[in-house]
Amino acid sequence: MRWDRSRTSRNVEDRRASGPRMGKGSIGIGTIVLALVAMYFGVDPSVVLQLADGTPTSAPTSQPIPANDRQAQFVAKVLGETEDVWQEIFRTQTNGSYREPSLVLFRGATPTACGTGQSAMGPFYCPADQKVYIDLSFFDDMENKMNAPGEFARAYVIAHEVGHHVQLMTGSMQKVDEARRSGSQTRANQASVRLELQADCYAGIWARHADSARQILEPGDLEHALNAASAVGDDTLQRQHQGRIVPDSFTHGSAAQRMRWFQRGFDSGSMRDCDTFSASQL
Numbered sequence: 001m002r003w004d005r006s007r008t009s010r011n012v013e014d015r016r017a018s019g020p021r022m023g024k025g026s027i028g029i030g031t032i033v034l035a036l037v038a039m040y041f042g043v044d045p046s047v048v049l050q051l052a053d054g055t056p057t058s059a060p061t062s063q064p065i066p067a068n069d070r071q072a073q074f075v076a077k078v079l080g081e082t083e084d085v086w087q088e089i090f091r092t093q094t095n096g097s098y099r100e101p102s103l104v105l106f107r108g109a110t111p112t113a114c115g116t117g118q119s120a121m122g123p124f125y126c127p128a129d130q131k132v133y134i135d136l137s138f139f140d141d142m143e144n145k146m147n148a149p150g151e152f153a154r155a156y157v158i159a160h161e162v163g164h165h166v167q168l169m170t171g172s173m174q175k176v177d178e179a180r181r182s183g184s185q186t187r188a189n190q191a192s193v194r195l196e197l198q199a200d201c202y203a204g205i206w207a208r209h210a211d212s213a214r215q216i217l218e219p220g221d222l223e224h225a226l227n228a229a230s231a232v233g234d235d236t237l238q239r240q241h242q243g244r245i246v247p248d249s250f251t252h253g254s255a256a257q258r259m260r261w262f263q264r265g266f267d268s269g270s271m272r273d274c275d276t277f278s279a280s281q282l
Contacts, residue, residue, distance in 0.1 A: 001151040001221055005214045009080035011100050013131075014063045014072065016107040065105075071136050072105060078155045079103050079132075081216065082162045085209045093271050094170070101125075101165040103132045103158070123157055125164035127173060132161040148231040150224030152217070156203055156262070157228065163202030164195075172198060175277060189251050193234075194276040196252040197261040200229060201274035204265025212269075222266070229262050230255035257282050 065072045083100050090098040104110065109118045113129035123134045134157075142157070143149040167173045172195060179191035207225065211217040230236060233255025235245045252258070261282075265274055276282060 001155055001218060002214075002216045003074055003077045003081075003151065003155075005216055006077040006210075007080040007084060008073070008076045009083055009100075009103070011083070011102045012065060012072075012076045012079060013102055013104045014065050015110050016105055016136075017063050018106075018110070071139065074151065074154070075103065075105065075134065075136070075158060078158045079162070081155075081210050081214075082159055082206055084213070085206050086162070086166060088213075089205065089209065089271065090169075096169075098166075099130070099169060101130045101132055101162065103134065106133060106135055107137075108135070123161050125161045127164070127168050130165060130168065132158070132165070134158070134161075142228065142231070146228075146231040148224070148228040150221070150227075152207075152221035153224040153228035156207075156225040159203035159206045160199050162206070163199030166202050167195060167198060170271075172277065186248060189249065191277075192251040193253045193257075193282065194279075197257055197282060198274050198276040200253075200258050201261040201265035201276065202271070204262040204267075205269055205271065205274065206265075208266045208269040226259045226262060229258040233258050253282065 065076060067073070083098075086098045087100075090096050104112075106117070107119070109116055110133065111117075112126045112131065112133060114126040117124065117126070117133045119135035119137060122138050123132065125132050138157075139154050142153060164173065176188070176191045176195045180188045182188070203225075207217070207222070232252065234250040234252050235247075235254045238245050238249075247254075253261075261274070261276065268274075
């Protein structure tokens, strides 16, 4: 990925120097297991975090990103790329304006408006404070444990989480909240899958427009993104962690579905083609 062509975002909070911060209600191993079952890319971590009843010990502090921190600089560049792309897409496709989210770098644990976030959860978006949270150690896990290497695979992760912010602005996220309030776990899971696949589609849209505007893609980049989408499919992760697949428990979509919707967004570039909630087949 030619990320040197991208603008650095100013909306990055670096809390890594603060270290883990949790109050008396620290998240235990049971909550971590539930978070892992959520398959890394949780759209609304409050579903898991509310079990912990954690309270931050003090306000987190943010530091400037070191100039020699290549990984953090990469994240800031990708976030800047999402800002430029979604500003333009909202202007041309929705006749609206795009409100940029913040991205928080943390290590171990950090307070959020959705509760206490932990590294074990993987990257997540908190709609209550409109921030994306990432512990950069997850990128090492992608390469070493999930067989999903490549810088553009990491960019896909960021673009997916930003896709959830787009969903908050367009109202898609509220559909999942309504399904959760219905009391049916099956219906809630189905709505969650459609939400996640739409975020994958939005990540594909971002990739198409970013490359069209600034030629950021290199040979093999799309394959790395599709491989990452496959690596975080519910069936892939269930097979790895429990040795069997339980489709009714899917919350993010199968590997094939995640790859298909990312590719659909990339091929189309249009938000109207990412309407997973109206799709008869995923």
